[in-house]
Each structure stands twice: as C-alpha cells, then as structure tokens.
Amino acid sequence: MDGSTVTDGSTAAGTAMTAGKAATADAVTAEAVTVRGVRIAYETAGDPRNPAVMLVHGFASNRSANWVRARWTGPLTDAGFFVIAPDLRGHGESDRPRRLSEYALARFRDDLLAVLDDQGVGAAHLIGYSLGARLVWDLAVRHPDRVRSLVLGAPAVTGSFAGFDLAAARAALAVEAPGVGRGGEADAVTARYVAMMRGVAGNDPHALARLAEAQRRAGFRPRAAIPRQPMLFAAGTEDPLAPAVEELAAELPHASFVALPGRNHVTAVTSREFKAAVVEFLTALD
Known part of the structure; x- marks a missing residue:
C-alpha cells in the first residue's frame, strides 16, 4: 500500500503468477507478498475465477493448523469458492517483527488487503476465527467495499486480550x-x-x-462500529465466549448464529457443523 507492497517472486507461482492461476485452477499454491518490509505468506486453492473466500486464523496458530489440517479447504473449493489463506504477521511462515507498533490494527488491514490485491480480488467473503474474527471485523468496517460477507468464529466480543500483562x-x-x-x-x-x-x-x-499487547491496547468494542455485510457468528457450546457472541448476533438483523455442540474454543474449528453452516451461508449469497 502507498507504494510499499511488493510481490515475492520466490513463491510457487513465481513471476508467472497470472498464467499459473489460469493453468492450475484446482492446485494449492504457496505465495507471498511484502508489505512495508514484512513478508506475508499465504496459499490459495481452487479456481481463481470463482468467488473468493479468505480464511484468517487465530492467535498463536497459522493457516495450516487453523484451516488446512482442520479440512476447510476441500468443502469450500468443492462448493465453488476460491480459497485464500494467509499466515498473519507474527505467525507461521510470515515474518515476525518484534516491534509492538508492527501489530497495530492498521498493519493487519494492510496485510490482508495486500494479499487480496496480489490475487486481483476486489472483494471477498472473510472467515475469521478468534483473533482472526476481530481482524476481519475491523477490515469490514474500514474497507466495506472489499468485504462481501463475514463469518466470525468465537470473537472476543467482550474484549480482545483482556487481562494480558x-x-x-x-x-x-x-x-x-x-x-x-x-x-x-x-x-x-x-x-x-x-x-x-x-x-x-x-x-x-x-x-x-x-x-x-498491541491488540489489548486497541481494544475491541464491536457495538461501536458494526459492519453492514451479512454475518454468520459461530461458537462452541463449551466455549465461555459463546453466550456473549450469541447475544451480539441476536442484536443484529443481518446476522445469524450457529452453536457447535460439545465444542470449545480450541476444537470448534474442526466441527463439521461449522463447515456445513459456512458453506450453506456462503452459497446462499452467491
């Protein structure tokens, strides 16, 4: 952004990225983009001509643990979506700067937009879990034209990193x-x-x-600025965050909530009910 975004030519797609997309519609491709000196790794799967879905993982996880190994890619590509899954800065194969200012909300917004831009995607459906849900909420508020819908898995609606010292x-x-x-x-x-x-x-x-610490200082007060896009909230019934998430969803006429029986904050992402609800939600919009 502002001239600081540079694609990384060392990725699997290489400098022939555009041609590679057309030729390998169903392949999983590892790529990267550099934003203000920070390399953001990501991967894609499915046909890039299809509607795009971006998967944004949670804190201390990565795209593989949160989404790939939890088997989200297959149901989404089978349903006709193009999947984009980044590693957030500080995680996975992305760079891990140690300056607190590098983890401001604006930095994460720039990263996610840079990944969409790198793939030539104007607007995408966003699926975020935990920290990822908080980040996609912020992106939808700040850049509504880039977000078609939101799936929000177990966001900390009562405060992000509250109590962290x-x-x-x-x-x-x-x-x-x-x-x-x-x-x-x-x-x-x-x-x-x-x-x-x-x-x-x-x-x-x-x-x-x-x-x-950066996210604790930023806080998360979702009722202060509500995205206008269609929203699906989800949380495990054994997750202490679930009651507050369900309460927020009930307040919003353009939102719905799905409870994931027997799941907690860690195990919710592997839920078949979660995946099925997301596919149904997204296909109804496209």
Whole structure:
C-alpha cells in the first residue's frame, strides 16, 4: 500500500503468477507478498475465477493448523469458492517483527488487503476465527467495499486480550524453559497466553507477546462500529465466549448464529457443523 507492497517472486507461482492461476485452477499454491518490509505468506486453492473466500486464523496458530489440517479447504473449493489463506504477521511462515507498533490494527488491514490485491480480488467473503474474527471485523468496517460477507468464529466480543500483562509475559518468557506452560509469577490469564505462544512449534513467543499487547491496547468494542455485510457468528457450546457472541448476533438483523455442540474454543474449528453452516451461508449469497 502507498507504494510499499511488493510481490515475492520466490513463491510457487513465481513471476508467472497470472498464467499459473489460469493453468492450475484446482492446485494449492504457496505465495507471498511484502508489505512495508514484512513478508506475508499465504496459499490459495481452487479456481481463481470463482468467488473468493479468505480464511484468517487465530492467535498463536497459522493457516495450516487453523484451516488446512482442520479440512476447510476441500468443502469450500468443492462448493465453488476460491480459497485464500494467509499466515498473519507474527505467525507461521510470515515474518515476525518484534516491534509492538508492527501489530497495530492498521498493519493487519494492510496485510490482508495486500494479499487480496496480489490475487486481483476486489472483494471477498472473510472467515475469521478468534483473533482472526476481530481482524476481519475491523477490515469490514474500514474497507466495506472489499468485504462481501463475514463469518466470525468465537470473537472476543467482550474484549480482545483482556487481562494480558506484557511485563509478566516477558518475565515468564525470560525464565521458562521451552514448552513449560506457566511462567514465574504470571497471573492465570497471562500464563494461558504464554502457553498458547509456545503451543505451536516454530512460534516466536516474544513477537506474539507484542502482538497480544498491541491488540489489548486497541481494544475491541464491536457495538461501536458494526459492519453492514451479512454475518454468520459461530461458537462452541463449551466455549465461555459463546453466550456473549450469541447475544451480539441476536442484536443484529443481518446476522445469524450457529452453536457447535460439545465444542470449545480450541476444537470448534474442526466441527463439521461449522463447515456445513459456512458453506450453506456462503452459497446462499452467491
């Protein structure tokens, strides 16, 4: 954006990206785009001539763990959608800057828009889970012309990273051995986030701690600015966030809610009911 977005020619599509898309409509393609010096990795699947769906993963996860291994790609491409799945900055194969300012909401907006631009997509359906849901909400509010609809899995509608203590997290990361969940004198909330940071092999917990703090400072007050696009909310019945998510959905005439029986915040993404509800929601719009 503002002249700072550059495509990465080392991707599987290479410099012949456009021709490759036409020739490999059903292939999974790994690609990347650089935004203000930060490389954002992503992959695509399906026919790029079809309506686009972007999958935005949660905190301390990545596109593979949240979506690919949870088998979201197949149902969406089979239903006639072109799937785009980025690794958020700080996660997966994307760069992990350690400056707190690099995790402002505006940076994530720029990243997601750059990925859409790199694929020549004007507007897409957005599916976000947890942190991803918060980010796609923000994108839909700020750039409504780029968003066709929203699927919001377990967003923290009562506050994003509420209770996270950056100083305590840094102290915990300084003294813990890798793989240990709780750290030092960290409170229970911060200790849980530290465990999440270390829960996926290859994560950079120090970068993720800065991300968590940046998002805590930004806050999330969804009722202050509501996207106008059709929305589907979802949450597991065993997720403590579910009642607040369902309450918000009930307040919005252009939103619906699906409860995922027996699922919690971690297991909801693998739910067949979740995938089926999303496919039904999206196909009704296209």
